Amino acid sequence: MWCVDSAFARVVAVACLGLTGCTAATASVSGKDALVVGVKADQPGLGLLEKGTYRGFEVDVGTHIARRMGAKRVTFRTVTSADRERLLNDHSVDLVLASYSITPDRAKAVTFGGPYYVAHQDIMVRRGEEGIQNVRDLAGRRLCQASGSVSTERVVIGLGIRPRLVPSPSYSECVRKLLGGDVDAVSTGDLVLAGFAARYRDRVKIVNAPFTDERYGVGLRSGDVDGCEKVNRALTVMYQDGTAARLLRKWFGASELSLTTSVPEFEGCS
Structure with missing residues (x-):
């Protein structure tokens, strides 16, 4: 007996606790x-909400992915790094x-398909700033720390570098602080940075x-697992038929970032 995911399923799941052989299962999005x-909703090039429409x-x-998985209707909702x-x-x-x-800690809470792109923290x-040429130069400088992101941890904990951290709710706010002179640097994945770099x-x-x-x-x-495997199949097709290369050029071609257009090595879905 399967306990499926819905309002009814939650009632069934409670009943399952008292029945031998009933196992709760994660319902697939597939x-x-x-x-x-x-x-x-605030990252140019990746995901930006403008005039009621999400673009990126x-x-x-x-x-x-949703279309390849069989969805007839796809809608979007804003998420943040924290939620x-x-x-x-x-x-x-x-x-x-x-x-x-994708990190080991996050993989304890969710299942990851992909990756759909391997960016590099930059x-x-x-x-006009010439004093920051690499990550070591962040020591003692004002580095924006976006809520819910692991990028700052890679600098401080992973590399042992000690910048002056300036907390911020999001990377869009970090960029506003950079433009306004309130921080000296923003560090995260280059694909995130590329969207802002193209805009400014x-x-x-x-x-x-x-x-x-x-x-x-x-x-x-x-x-x-079933949903994850279908996500990976959809991503494979996206790279093989040239869709990924076209979309990367569309959104990041103006950033001067060197883009990777080969299929990434996927994580396991187990």
Whole structure:
């Protein structure tokens, strides 16, 4: 007896506790007629909400995946770095594509498909800044710390570098602080930085000194192996038929970032 995921299923799941042989299972997003995809609303190039419409690379990739999985209707909902796991696991969204780096800790809470892109953590500074050439130069400088992101941890804990951290709710706010002179640098995946760099190309620049890999994954509810496998099949087709290369050029071609257009090595879905 399967306990499926719905309001009825939650009642059944309670009943299952008293029945021998009844096992609760994660219902798959695979085959659903309608899917809700969680994306960022404030990251140019990746996910940006303007005039009521979501636009960006992750929006287009989310649409491609959902259609390949059989969804007839795809809608989008804003997520942040701080609430991605919660919105997935309380069924507010079915998939998350939101510069969601795959990490061992996050993989305990959700199942990851992909990655759909392997970015590299880099640094963005104001044009004219010559004192920050690489990650070591962040020591003692004002580095923006976006809520819910692991990028700052990679600098402080992973590399033992000690910048002056300036907390901020999001990377869009970090960029505003950079433009306003309130921080000296923003450091995260280069694909995130590229979207902002393309928008503010006369005012900011990417240092182009990458120091980590950022494997951007598709978040699914924990245990959804079938959904994960279908996500990976959809991503394989996306790269093989040239869709990924076209979308990467569309959204990041103006950033001068060197883009990777080969199929990434996927995480396991088990």
